[in-house]
Amino acid sequence: MRPKSKVLIIAGSDSSGGAGIQADIKTVTSLGCYAMTAITAVTAQNTTGVKSIVAIKPSEVSKQIEFTSKDISPKAIKIGMLHSKQVILAVTKSLKKISTKKVVLDPVMVAKGGTKLINNAAISYIKNKLMKKTLLITPNIPEAEILTKIKIRSKNDMIKAGKNLMVLGAKNVLIKGGHLNSNVMIDIFINKKKTKVFISKKHISKNTHGTGCTLSSAIATYLSCGKDLIKSCELGIKYVNQSIKSNIKLGKGKGPINHLNSITISKRFN
Numbered sequence: 001m002r003p004k005s006k007v008l009i010i011a012g013s014d015s016s017g018g019a020g021i022q023a024d025i026k027t028v029t030s031l032g033c034y035a036m037t038a039i040t041a042v043t044a045q046n047t048t049g050v051k052s053i054v055a056i057k058p059s060e061v062s063k064q065i066e067f068t069s070k071d072i073s074p075k076a077i078k079i080g081m082l083h084s085k086q087v088i089l090a091v092t093k094s095l096k097k098i099s100t101k102k103v104v105l106d107p108v109m110v111a112k113g114g115t116k117l118i119n120n121a122a123i124s125y126i127k128n129k130l131m132k133k134t135l136l137i138t139p140n141i142p143e144a145e146i147l148t149k150i151k152i153r154s155k156n157d158m159i160k161a162g163k164n165l166m167v168l169g170a171k172n173v174l175i176k177g178g179h180l181n182s183n184v185m186i187d188i189f190i191n192k193k194k195t196k197v198f199i200s201k202k203h204i205s206k207n208t209h210g211t212g213c214t215l216s217s218a219i220a221t222y223l224s225c226g227k228d229l230i231k232s233c234e235l236g237i238k239y240v241n242q243s244i245k246s247n248i249k250l251g252k253g254k255g256p257i258n259h260l261n262s263i264t265i266s267k268r269f270n
């Protein structure tokens with residue numbers, strides 16, 4: 001088959017393949033599109049933890065974005081972990097030079113275990129600069145709490161924080177409910193006109209490494225194919241839900257989800 005569309009991913013590498021650039025490429029590919037990348041950092045990690053992180057120079061991140069897009073123009077962009085103020089500024093500048101307007105920002109700040117991944121200067125640049133330039137921001141609950149300073153314990157708190165992000169300049173927000181204490185999964189889309197609550201089945205599994213990266217990439221992929229924002233969020237949530245459900249059990253720690261759940265291989269390998 002020919003790729004249905006083209007997506008540029010700006011994010012860090014996860015050597016274990018479950019999150020970061022690797023999860024993003026698998027998602028875009030499994031959904032039938034062409035993935036390009038700008039790598040912001042290289043991590044050595046496995047399912048039990050992170051061993052080291054090496055940052056790529058901001059000017060190199062910019063080069064990857066601009067030189068790649070000049071040749072193959074992306075229809076949508078997904079932005080993942082940006083660890084420093086300098087790299088956030090470089091990405092913001094590069095985005096101005098390319099025409100793609102469908103930009104999804106996953107404002108990665110807090111790891112699944114609760115560790116803060118970026119410093120306060122970087123958080124303030126995401127909030128005051130980059131967030132306003134993107135079409136959709138997809139914070140998880142701890143990230144929405146940091147951005148809005150609102151404690152989130154319920155669905156109503158999620159809505160309150162989403163509305164606050166709109167006041168702060170976001171265009172569209174999807175607050176992810178993976179960290180909420182509830183029997184079902186609740187993700188909430190908010191913009192000036194609409195609030196849409198997505199309810200899905202909660203799967204009991206320790207293997208949820210990379211759910212956030214996967215969701216934002218899936219949404220960017222659907223957007224690149226021309227789906228509207230709410231439909232893209234709905235389909236992205238479904239893709240992640242199915243990928244968790246098919247639990248592949250890899251590694252000794254918090255393992256990856258199954259990005260291949262969308263693919264049926266009909267031909268034998270010869």
Ligand SMILES: Nc1ncnc2c1ncn2[C@@H]1O[C@H](COP(=O)(O)OP(=O)(O)OP(=O)(O)O)[C@@H](O)[C@H]1O
Pocket residue numbers: 019111112139140141176177178179185186187201202203204205208209210211212213215237240241244
């Ligand atoms: N146990 C689960 N069962 C079903 N869906 C889940 C589960 N955990 C997370 N999700 C879904 O995964 C998506 C990502 O949400 P989550 O809050 O986990 O993001 P995140 O914290 O950014 O993830 P990450 O740890 O990868 O950064 C959401 O659509 C959420 O509903």
Ligand SMILES: [Mg+2]
Pocket residue numbers: 106108140212213
């Ligand atoms: Mg996340």
